[in-house]
Amino acid sequence: MTLAEMILAAHCGKERVSPGDFVEVNVDMVLSNDITGPIAIREFNKIGVSRVFDPKKVVMVPDHFTPNKDIASAEQAKMVREFCLQQGCHYYEVGRVGIEHVLLHEEGLVAPGEVIIGADSHTCTYGALGAFATGMGSTDIASAMATGHIWMKVPDTIRFNYVGEPRRWVGGKDFILHAIGDIGVDGALYAAMEFGGGAIDHLSLEGRFTMANIAIEAGAKAGLFYADEKTVNYEKERTQRPFTANKQKTDAEYTRVVTYDVSNLEPQVAFPHLPSNTRPVSQAGNIKIDQAVIGSCTNGRIEDLRIAATIFKGRNVASTVRCIVIPGSQSVYMQALKEGLVEIFIEAGCAFSTPTCGPCLGGHMGILAAGERAIATTNRNFVGRMGSPKSEVYLSNPAVAAASAISGNIISPEDLQ
Amino acid sequence: MKTGHVYKYGANVDTDAIIPARYLNVSDPGELARHCMEDIDIAFARAVNPGDFIVAGSNFGCGSSREHAPLCIKASGVTCVIAKTFARIFFRNAINIGLPLMECPQAVDGINNGNQLEVDLEHGIIKNLTTGETFQAKPYPDFMRNIIQSGGLIEYTRQKLAAG
């Protein structure tokens, strides 16, 4: 079986499952946020049960429009807070909260071998730990909060092998954008993407979170990595809970195996308006930017901020550019402070913010006007994603975003003076 | 039998196009419907009539998990969405909340913007009244048919819990 099949089989009490099977799966964590939570609560209340199945397995994270950007958002956040208090489930208030897909693994709420469902499409992020994690809608989440299980169709698995040694400034973001550029935004529709190969073994957990995070942009149900020693050590620092680090089996059947040699891969830039519209940064042409955003559940972890700070050190953001740096969580924020990264950002002329999704979804904290262009380390560049439907978003890794903020044009860090 | 007018779009219509995130500080379907499809078709929300159809290319509903997307389409009065394929989360959400979907690549190729359709949801039959052509959509898997017949996932869950 593939990794996805092993985990799903273990959660529905079966020896084996095969792609296409419909199964009722027990869930280990059920997630929602300040946008999807209110609908989930409304639907939950219709089911006719008074308590969630297990408050230790339900978490709500107010991260999208928080700190509350307006009255309507405040009402939604309030509904989520009150529900969590009443039910006793996990809840993180502003000042302790982070972007959900940075926070949950930091807090040890998700672990290898588990099944996590979330009313947020980037729930697939936790696949980096060797968990089966997938996004659903609020109604699915409501049903799972009541029962502790959910129906799923066992997905096909596509295997992606990354071989070779990547060049400087090339990381997980580039690996995954390159794959999506290759297979397209529906290239893995309904399937699980399983990542492996020598280049992955060398990748940090942070790089793997970035990759798993964007699996949904290829239409995938999940993006998975086998848990290795790094993963196990990472997890043991965060939870006492026993977990299962599945090992790769020889009988795994894949619908397709794709191999990429990343030795010559350049940093990738996804042009508007699809994450699959990728080009190597050297072929970006002359793209002038008005804003750079470094953060989000894709690239808002400490390693990302370290990379950006390396580039900003001793340099300044171009006078025509607004650069907004957003740590993914309070602990990333604190670590960045301790390492002196925040000072580097501020000296370079960046705005440094409290953790929030903010501009990633065009919520607040950096909305684009008509005709403006941004380079962002986020995961989506759809029409209107960061503001005006007439604005444009280019996706890249943190090194390219930082270099571009300094230059005012999209450039490679190699080309910085 | 349902008849109505077609609004046709291309491939990869994403959830930000169906309902931009800037409107997600509310969750009332009627309120959301006022901005349905706004960023790719500003005229849609005002022009659409109850019973009309959305027809689109592959991967309809890709992007975020926001249930606000099928909710606002449903609240617009759209009978069903016909597409070549649907994005996974959108597909689940639509079934769960009772917005009918029909997967039928041939129909999408054989239908133009502004055509009149007649659709038999139960049997998956799509008739283009403008051209006279008829198409058969892919049937739902049995498992999902149960959810649809119960009246959506919440009702299905309620009945299951009540049965013990």
Ligand code: SF4
């Ligand atoms: S940072 Fe962006 S992609 Fe991630 S959860 Fe927030 S809005 Fe979604």
